[in-house]
Amino acid sequence: MPNRPTEQLNNTARVLLGMIAEGHATGYAIKAEIERSTRLYWGASVGGIYPELRRLTDAGLVSVCDDPRGGTRRHSYTLTDAGRQALTGWLTDCSEPVLEMRSEPLLRLRFAGVLEPAERLGVVRQMRAAYEARVEEVSARLELGQFDDPFHRMTAEFGLAYSEWGRDWCADAERRLLAEGCLGQPVATTKA
């Protein structure tokens, strides 16, 4: 009687199942692959993977076998039928299109009105700098051919195109702000 059946997988579990399906069999290999490819568009935790692997094992979604390298113990993971079903169930689930967005630069922009008009432009400049740095990072990785699988490459290309779009949006926003003198005094300063 599995602890957590097919019903609800958390994000760590999803990444783990996907990685194992792709053939990354050990915790360490998964960790490395997360660093290599997923980090770009998914802030995945790395500290939680060993506990979660155990939970998945207990839940019967993955099976483990000992596969030592010399004297170093090593666990090799494979998907069970239930695990594969959970993974494809998640991937083909058409009910929940969770599009959450959590962008600190945008949150800052939302509050830029509380700054002095002269300082407001800096918030957008910052935001543009962040996108620019991301453009550099992703395009460098793409040029190095780091993304073998076509779907990995697609997601990296998405990251690149999105960062370029964001950079351009910021440049345009800067122009608009300058044209309007960084916008009057929308600040509703609190009066005690």
Next chain:
Amino acid sequence: MPNRPTEQLNNTARVLLGMIAEGHATGYAIKAEIERSTRLYWGASVGGIYPELRRLTDAGLVSVCDDPRGGTRRHSYTLTDAGRQALTGWLTDCSEPVLEMRSEPLLRLRFAGVLEPAERLGVVRQMRAAYEARVEEVSARLELGQFDDPFHRMTAEFGLAYSEWGRDWCADAERRLLAEGCLGQPVATTKA
């Protein structure tokens, strides 16, 4: 001696300080404003605001006064000088351009290769549907004139433009997938 000085604000604290600076004086009003505007681009928790308001008070970043409506107790918050400094410090901080991206549709796309070729297109279709729904939602709100402050409007416009961009990217990706027969067999199925 404040519990948490200017140094590090968590995200809830940031939203709270910004909201108070804008003149949303009570926990309830802040909650309502989060629902109204911030939800679109910032998945902010609403359950954590009262405890956090107390922490901010203890830390000397906001001051509170009782402001009852009839027999209903009510707390009115104002920024202290330290609070205003913390807020502007965050807004003008040029060290940390945290651009985290956490998109479940993209994560699914990354693993689409483990599905049968025929099913892969569905992952992108899903993603497009999510963006389309977002486009509808944000443009409806913009047309209702829900965003008074120019910076609120800018963030909403960002949300709209981004969703449109994402929708179009997906449409293009769908075309590419179809043109290539949803891409061969990149699946590295695990062998036990």
Next chain:
DNA sequence: GTTGCCATGTAAATGGTTACATGATTGG
């Protein structure tokens, strides 16, 4: 022989989400 990588894990803290609990006021 020591640096760096492979490999697995634990502990503590923080943060965020949901659900619950309470009660006053206003308007129909």
Next chain:
DNA sequence: CCAATCATGTAACCATTTACATGGCAAC
């Protein structure tokens, strides 16, 4: 009097992050 809205909070849970701890193996 009932429903909706204003208003404040707590408790429990889950997820995430960081830091730490351990040890083998390979290469230089």
